[in-house]
Amino acid sequence: EAGVAQSPRYKIIEKRQSVAFWCNPISGHATLYWYQQILGQGPKLLIQFQNNGVVDDSQLPKDRFSAERLKGVDSTLKIQPAKLEDSAVYLCASSLELLGSGYTFGSGTRLTVV
Amino acid sequence: KQEVTQIPAALSVPEGENLVLNCSFTDSAIYNLQWFRQDPGKGLTSLLLIQSSQREQTSGRLNASLDKSSGRSTLYIAASQPGDSATYLCAVLGGGADGLTFGKGTHLIIQP
Numbered sequence: 001e002a003g004v005a006q007s008p009r010y011k012i013i014e015k016r017q018s019v020a021f022w023c024n025p026i027s028g029h030a031t032l033y034w035y036q037q038i039l040g041q042g043p044k045l046l047i048q049f050q051n052n053g054v055v056d057d058s059q060l061p062k063d064r065f066s067a068e069r070l071k072g073v074d075s076t077l078k079i080q081p082a083k084l085e086d087s088a089v090y091l092c093a094s095s096l097e098l099l100g101s102g103y104t105f106g107s108g109t110r111l112t113v114v
Numbered sequence: 115k116q117e118v119t120q121i122p123a124a125l126s127v128p129e130g131e132n133l134v135l136n137c138s139f140t141d142s143a144i145y146n147l148q149w150f151r152q153d154p155g156k157g158l159t160s161l162l163l164i165q166s167s168q169r170e171q172t173s174g175r176l177n178a179s180l181d182k183s184s185g186r187s188t189l190y191i192a193a194s195q196p197g198d199s200a201t202y203l204c205a206v207l208g209g210g211a212d213g214l215t216f217g218k219g220t221h222l223i224i225q226p
Contacts, residue, residue, distance in 0.1 A: 006157075033213055042118070042203055042216030043158070056212065091157060093214075099145050099207065100165070103214055105158040 002026065004106035006092050012112045018080035021109045024073070025094030031055075032069055033103065034077050035091040043091055049075065050098055082113045116141045116208050120217035128225045129196060135189040135220045137204030142185050148214065149178050149189050150203040158203065162189070194224045 005024040013019050025032050031050050035043035046065065047057040051072040060067065064083070069075040079086055089110050093103040117140045127133055137147070146165045150158040162171045162178040164187070170179040177190040191198060201221050205214040 035213075040218070042205070042218045043214075044216075045213040048213050093158075099209075102146070102148055102160055102163040103205075104160065105150070107157040110155070 004092055004094055004104055006090075006106035006109055008109055009107065010110050010112075012114060013082055015084055015113050016081040018078065019082055019111060020076050020078045021090050021092075021111075023075045023077070023092030023106060025075075025092070026104055029094035029096055029104075030072070031095045031098050032075050033093045033095075034067055034075070035093065035105075037089040037091055037108070039088070046077070055098065079111075082111075084113050087111060087113045116144075116206060116212065116215040118204060118206055118215050118217035120202075120204055120220050122220060123218065124221040124223075126223040126225060127194060129194060131194050132190070132192050133194055133222075135191070135202050135204075135222070137187040137189070137217055139185045139187075139206045139215075141208060142182050143209050144182065145207045145209065147178075147180055147187050147204065147206050149176075149187075150205065152201045152203060152219070161202075196224045196226045198222065199224050 033048045034046045037043040046060045047067045048055045049069040067077045089108045091108045093105045095101045095103045121136045148163045149161040164180045175192040180187045201219040203219045205216045
C-alpha cells in the first residue's frame, strides 16, 4: 500500500511570507492529522480531521495557521504570515479510524523561516 | 492533560548489547500505545502498536510491553546493530480528541 505523501520536502522562506504544505493520506483512511515537530522535541498535534470535518484544532494558532481537507482526501496546511518560531518539521499522518488504529506518518516538510 | 516521558534521553552502547528504552504516561485511560523510529531528517516509522487490552507486541528483535495500570511501557531491542541508531519515540492515544501524545524521544547510538 502506498504511504502518506507529503510535499514539498524542504522549504525556506523569509519571515512574514506565506507557505503551504500538502498531504495525501493512505487511501481509505478517514482520519488525517497535522503535527509540528520542533528540533529536539516530540511531535505536537496541530489539527485532526475525520473525513472532511475538523475533530480538534485547539492547538492550531488560528491567527496565522489554517488547514483544510476538501472532499475528505488530501489536505493543505498554510501559514500566513510566518514567524521565525515556525521553523520546524511539519508531519502529516493518517489512520483508518479515529480511535484504536495505528497512525502512519509521511516523510514531513522541513520549514526554515529566516 | 496527558504527559509522556521517555528515559533515557540519550543512550550510546556497543554493538551486540540488549537494551531497554522506557516510556511513562500520566493518564492510564488510553486506547493504545505506539513506538516509532525516526532517522535524522526523516518522518516517523511505526515499529509496534499495542492496544490497551494487550500486554506486549513483538516484531523481530523488538519487543514492547505495556502496563497500563502503572502508566509504563518498555521497548526491548535484542542484539543491537549500528543500523538501529535513531531516535525512538513513544506515543499514547487517549480517550479524548487529542490525537497521539508523544514523548521527546530517546536518541540511540549503537557503536560498531
